Amino acid sequence: MPLKSIKNLFIQTEFTGEEEPAETSKEAAKAEPTPAPKSSTQVSSKPATTKEVGRFVEILTKDIEKSNLDGYDYLEFKTSIEELKESGLTQDQAIKSASIAVKSLTSPKNIIDSISHYKQVVDKNKKEFEQNVVIKLKEKIQEDQKELANTVSEIERLKGLEQKLRKSIEENEQKAETNSHGFEEAYKIVIATLKEDELSIKKVLGDK
Numbered sequence: 468m469p470l471k472s473i474k475n476l477f478i479q480t481e482f483t484g485e486e487e488p489a490e491t492s493k494e495a496a497k498a499e500p501t502p503a504p505k506s507s508t509q510v511s512s513k514p515a516t517t518k519e520v521g522r523f524v525e526i527l528t529k530d531i532e533k534s535n536l537d538g539y540d541y542l543e544f545k546t547s548i549e550e551l552k553e554s555g556l557t558q559d560q561a562i563k564s565a566s567i568a569v570k571s572l573t574s575p576k577n578i579i580d581s582i583s584h585y586k587q588v589v590d591k592n593k594k595e596f597e598q599n600v601v602i603k604l605k606e607k608i609q610e611d612q613k614e615l616a617n618t619v620s621e622i623e624r625l626k627g628l629e630q631k632l633r634k635s636i637e638e639n640e641q642k643a644e645t646n647s648h649g650f651e652e653a654y655k656i657v658i659a660t661l662k663e664d665e666l667s668i669k670k671v672l673g674d675k
Contacts, residue, residue: 474528476545534588539572540581
């Protein structure tokens with residue numbers, strides 16, 4: 468069975484890559500409610516886009532195609548149901564009609580068993596996805612959080628160093644100005660005394 472046909476058995480929307488939030492199937496949500504995962508970081512939940520959903524649907528249906536059982540199973544039965552629904556039958560009516568038509572090919576038990584097989588395929592894919600993608604992303608998040616904490620700590624250290632340097636500069640500028648004024652005044656006093664004494668000594672004793 469072609470991949471496109473298998474994919475369309477699970478979702479009829481053709482994904483064009485438009486970035487629109489994807490809507491979860493009400494029937495699927497009702498049948499198997501999935502609690503929201505807890506995160507160590509407070510991040511707003513962002514709905515998956517149709518492009519993202521389409522990409523993962525293709526990944527899952529590719530695995531289902533690779534694991535397609537021989538003979539008439541759920542996938543063929545599901546195809547018959549969808550075709551009957553297109554003619555106007557309800558889900559229940561389509562299931563009954565399809566089961567009558569394939570009575571000689573399979574049994575309800577075989578169809579249910581094949582569904583269990585494909586559920587295992589999808590569950591295995593989910594487990595591998597969580598191990599290979601989600602866990603790696605979480606590890607990357609932890610690395611980034613650690614680097615962020617170190618960066619924030621370094622920023623705080625540099626802020627403290629900046630304040631210390633600014634204070635030191637201000638104090639040294641004040642000291643420089645004070646010392647300059649002080650030295651200038653002392654110089655004036657000393658040089659004035661020297662000049663005054665020089666004149667006095669020359670006047671009294673002469674310069675010879």
